[in-house]
Amino acid sequence: MDAAVAVSDLVVHRGARRVLHQVSCSVPPGRVTGLLGPSGSGKSTLLRAVVGVQRVHSGTVTVLGRPAGAAELRARVGYVTQSPSVYPDLTVRENARYFAALAGRDAAAADAALTDVGLGAAAGQLVGGLSGGQRGRASLACALVARPELLVLDEPTVGLDPLLRVELWAHFHALAAAGTTLVVSSHVMDEAGRCDQLLLLRDGRLLSDSTPAQLRARTGTDDLEEAFLSPVRAEGVAA
Amino acid sequence: MTTALSPRLTSATAGRVLRQLRHDHRTVAMLLVLPSALLGLLYLLWADVPTPPGQPGTFDRVGLTMLGVFPFVVMFLVTSIAMLRERTSGTLERLLTTPLSRLDLLLGYGTAFGLAAALQALVTVTVATTAYDLDVAGPLALVVLIAVVDAVLGVALGLLASAFARSEFQAVQFMPVVVLPQFFLCGLLVPRDQLAGWLQAVSDVLPLTYAVEALQEVGASSEATGTMWVDVGVVAGAALLALGLAAATLRRRTS
Numbered sequence: 001m002d003a004a005v006a007v008s009d010l011v012v013h014r015g016a017r018r019v020l021h022q023v024s025c026s027v028p029p030g031r032v033t034g035l036l037g038p039s040g041s042g043k044s045t046l047l048r049a050v051v052g053v054q055r056v057h058s059g060t061v062t063v064l065g066r067p068a069g070a071a072e073l074r075a076r077v078g079y080v081t082q083s084p085s086v087y088p089d090l091t092v093r094e095n096a097r098y099f100a101a102l103a104g105r106d107a108a109a110a111d112a113a114l115t116d117v118g119l120g121a122a123a124g125q126l127v128g129g130l131s132g133g134q135r136g137r138a139s140l141a142c143a144l145v146a147r148p149e150l151l152v153l154d155e156p157t158v159g160l161d162p163l164l165r166v167e168l169w170a171h172f173h174a175l176a177a178a179g180t181t182l183v184v185s186s187h188v189m190d191e192a193g194r195c196d197q198l199l200l201l202r203d204g205r206l207l208s209d210s211t212p213a214q215l216r217a218r219t220g221t222d223d224l225e226e227a228f229l230s231p232v233r234a235e236g237v238a239a
Numbered sequence: 240m241t242t243a244l245s246p247r248l249t250s251a252t253a254g255r256v257l258r259q260l261r262h263d264h265r266t267v268a269m270l271l272v273l274p275s276a277l278l279g280l281l282y283l284l285w286a287d288v289p290t291p292p293g294q295p296g297t298f299d300r301v302g303l304t305m306l307g308v309f310p311f312v313v314m315f316l317v318t319s320i321a322m323l324r325e326r327t328s329g330t331l332e333r334l335l336t337t338p339l340s341r342l343d344l345l346l347g348y349g350t351a352f353g354l355a356a357a358l359q360a361l362v363t364v365t366v367a368t369t370a371y372d373l374d375v376a377g378p379l380a381l382v383v384l385i386a387v388v389d390a391v392l393g394v395a396l397g398l399l400a401s402a403f404a405r406s407e408f409q410a411v412q413f414m415p416v417v418v419l420p421q422f423f424l425c426g427l428l429v430p431r432d433q434l435a436g437w438l439q440a441v442s443d444v445l446p447l448t449y450a451v452e453a454l455q456e457v458g459a460s461s462e463a464t465g466t467m468w469v470d471v472g473v474v475a476g477a478a479l480l481a482l483g484l485a486a487a488t489l490r491r492r493t494s
Contacts, residue, residue, distance in 0.1 A: 052492070053493065054493075055493060074336060078336075085328060090258055090259055101248070102337045102339050103337065
């Protein structure tokens with residue numbers, strides 16, 4: 001099956017600094033792909049390139065068979081930024097309904113998305129009055145409501161309590177089972193094991209593109225945290 | 240974001256902006272009450288100053304002009320801050336990844352604040368003509384119309400200015416830059432035919448000049464004049480031009 005996202009020799013500069021160095025990778029359709037790496041490794045930049053808001057220096061990003069950012073992709077790709085991008089001076093429901101309207105969905109779809117992220121009871125509250133974790137979920141709901149084919153989530157589980165994290169991951173897998181492709185970034189290694197496919201990024205370079213099982217086998221450890229550190233260390237020795 | 244317009248997405252955006260406004264009670268109260276209060280201050284200022292016979296009272300002249308200046312200034316400020324918030328909060332970047340087009344977004348803002356300005360103008364015109372005896376020869380509906388077109392001009396310039404502001408501090412300071420020269424040269428402080436030639440030429444290309452002239456036409460004639468309609472057309476055209484330029488400054492891809 002064709003990759004949902006194909007990145008080839010992607011180079012991104014931010015000012016004089018090169019933040020992505022010839023990154024090539026692919027994202028399988030209908031799976032949860034984790035993009036893991038420490039803060040500042042270029043995860044958000046790579047995700048921004050996939051949704052087509054990042055100015056790129058060279059290389060190509062193909063999404064669902066089209067160049068990233070193409071107009072016809074905008075109804076098919078959902079994006080949740082790292083810091084919650086919702087309107088604090090609207091209620092949770094009003095936010096969800098606005099993004100539903102932009103995607104051509106109705107109010108019922110907005111309410112369903114809020115239930116999916118566990119915000120059904122807080123629907124009438126102003127987003128500005130919510131906790132950080134709730135705001136993040138409101139932001140997520142505003143992407144889910146469009147029912148996109150590709151869902152790009154930048155650190156969606158930061159600041160969430162463990163129970164909620166488990167629920168959200170279950171929801172991500174349910175979406176994948178229904179055919180949605182998900183790309184989820186995280187700097188928390190214990191989330192790596194929940195992904196079907198893993199992309200490890202460090203200092204703007206792709207260290208590994210494998211399944212968790214392959215990574216464990218290659219590095220000879222069951223601990224994914226250790227497994228991630230091992231290619232990092234190997235690179236350190238090589239350099 | 241595409242460039243194709245969608246009335247459905249434009250109205251969804253206008254509705255969203257109005258809902259944000261509705262949650263901000265103090266801003267709504269200030270929008271509706273402040274122009275009337277300030278106009279009242281102007282009324283009191285000239286209340287005891289004698290008017291030379293055969294000339295319109297100073298308050299009639301100044302007050303009428305201010306009916307066009309208030310919505311322009313207020314909507315410029317409100318919009319430039321609102322758009323800057325969209326940029327800094329990440330919601331703009333998010334909107335850029337949805338089917339909403341850039342013009343849909345800008346027209347949504349224009350529609351929402353234009354409606355708010357219509358309400359503001361209704362209140363101000365009613366208070367001015369009843370409580371302050373402001374003398375307007377023409378139909379008051381035309382005064383409201385000019386105020387709304389003025390407000391849309393303020394919205395369009397505010398959207399454009401926000402593209403050049405990186406912070407709220409900068410955005411607020413664009414207000415005097417954009418508003419004051421237009422106010423100085425619009426013919427209120429010094430009649431335009433008494434201005435130096437080059438200042439007159441500058442005044443000729445500033446849209447607020449035409450808004451003020453339109454109001455003066457309504458103030459002096461009992462019916463809409465051709466000059467007034469041309470003036471309204473110029474202000475509306477300037478607003479559309481500014482909206483187009485604002486759309487061009489909205490970059491989808493940033494570094």
